[in-house]
Amino acid sequence: MLSSTYLPLLTLLPAFAAAANATYLTATAIVTNGQNHSALECWEFSTPLTVSSDAGTRGVSIFNFASVANAVYTVIPPRFNGGTHNAPHLQIVLFLSGLAHITLPERTSLNASHDEAWILGGADGLVLALDVAGTGHVTTYPSDEPTVSVQLPLAGSEGVPAHRVLGAGPCAGEGQVVGG
Numbered sequence: 287m288l289s290s291t292y293l294p295l296l297t298l299l300p301a302f303a304a305a306a307n308a309t310y311l312t313a314t315a316i317v318t319n320g321q322n323h324s325a326l327e328c329w330e331f332s333t334p335l336t337v338s339s340d341a342g343t344r345g346v347s348i349f350n351f352a353s354v355a356n357a358v359y360t361v362i363p364p365r366f367n368g369g370t371h372n373a374p375h376l377q378i379v380l381f382l383s384g385l386a387h388i389t390l391p392e393r394t395s396l397n398a399s400h401d402e403a404w405i406l407g408g409a410d411g412l413v414l415a416l417d418v419a420g421t422g423h424v425t426t427y428p429s430d431e432p433t434v435s436v437q438l439p440l441a442g443s444e445g446v447p448a449h450r451v452l453g454a455g456p457c458a459g460e461g462q463v464v465g466g
């Protein structure tokens with residue numbers, strides 16, 4: 287299902303939130319805020335999950351990411367420190383295994399828990415890395431196992447899914463300290 291070169295359609299089900307009649311995907315986004323600082327936000331995509339009519343997944347819930355190209359499969363060794371960096375492109379990152387700890391070099395909120403995210407690889411491992419400008423973020427991978435991710439560059443800002451911001455900081459469940 288995961289192609290190393292092209293992944294327009296996500297049939298995994300990362301963190302999602304149920305509304306009245308529709309189900310919406312949520313994801314932690316790393317953005318550049320109005321002060322030119324990288325900041326974390328919890329996003330809910332405006333388009334609800336739809337139903338696949340494709341052979342093999344007919345009837346299951348899907349979300350279609352537009353304009354994704356040149357996917358990169360990345361194997362990060364245990365206890366790797368990625369340092370302070372900006373997103374190299376507007377991109378979706380799917381963490382498949384391991385653990386990523388994202389922190390910000392600049393305080394963006396009075397609430398310190400808004401300035402860090404713990405992303406566990408797996409079904410909830412969906413992140414949008416969009417801070418191509420600004421102060422950047424620090425990503426470390428503190429687990430004893432490799433962290434495997436797939437980076438999916440967006441072909442421009444029109445590829446960023448329409449969304450509403452649910453709040454400052456990472457989505458629920460990604461702000462608390464897990465492991466060490």
Ligand SMILES: *[C@@H]1O[C@H](CO)[C@@H](O)[C@H](O)[C@H]1NC(C)=O
Binds near residue numbers: 455
């Ligand atoms: C800080 O943010 C977290 C996560 O959004 C929230 O659970 C907590 O209550 C907040 N703390 C304060 C003091 O507002």
Ligand SMILES: *[C@@H]1O[C@H](CO)[C@@H](O)[C@H](O)[C@H]1NC(C)=O
Binds near residue numbers: 420421
């Ligand atoms: C935003 O920050 C980047 C990197 O720190 C810097 O190169 C750029 O000039 C800044 N832009 C503005 C409008 O301040």
